[in-house]
């Protein structure tokens with residue numbers, strides 16, 4: 001069994017806004033190995049995005065620990081977290097956040113220009129099946145294609161960790177399946193540890209493991225003895 005890429009222990013997060021406190025995470029113990037594909041389910045407000053943001057170095061825990069390989073993210077300063085995000089983490093969100101005035105190729109170049117060991121934008125776009133669309137602007141692409149550009153942008157730096165928050169949330173079933181296929185392919189090709197948050201329970205079938213959140217905790221973890229291909233699911 002390969003070593004843990006991500007690990008948390010007693011991870012807790014309290015948001016304070018003025019006098020109001022919201023406890024988003026209440027002690028989460030978690031481990032993800034190299035190359036694992038993990039689907040995270042749970043009701044709205046159960047802490048999934050907060051968890052993803054902390055292991056992605058976008059937010060700080062209130063207590064507990066989060067580790068990337070041998071690096072403790074919870075004691076890292078801002079600069080360390082910036083380098084961690086830049087060099088090791090790819091993010092994919094529900095809304096693609098592409099620059100409208102740049103082509104697909106140029107959107108991916110934004111990342112490859114600052115990464116340490118990037119692939120060429122063309123290689124990343126080919127991996128997600130967009131070799132014919134590199135010179136199109138976002139407005140000339142469908143929602144699913146725009147999301148695949150966003151995936152190409154996230155993976156062009158060859159991240160060890162790929163974090164996806166509702167990547168198919170804005171897409172219909174057929175388009176969402178294509179996006180899921182792209183995620184599964186890059187997970188296989190790059191061996192990036194991949195965490196996918198979704199409200200869509202059908203997606204659980206493609207995962208190695210399924211983690212269910214509830215009220216700031218992990219309520220259950222299940223292992224899929226058999227994984228379905230994305231083409232076998234719909235919603």
Ligand SMILES: Nc1ncnc2c1ncn2[C@@H]1O[C@H](COP(=O)(O)OP(=O)(O)OP(=O)(O)O)[C@@H](O)[C@H]1O
Pocket residue numbers: 015016017022023024042043044045046047048049050051
């Ligand atoms: N920046 C913030 N400031 C204050 N409270 C926050 C903040 N971000 C999240 N919360 C609160 O923390 C709790 C967990 O939110 P989080 O977004 O992690 O849940 P989630 O499971 O991802 O929900 P969803 O599925 O709706 O995205 C919620 O009660 C939310 O209102």
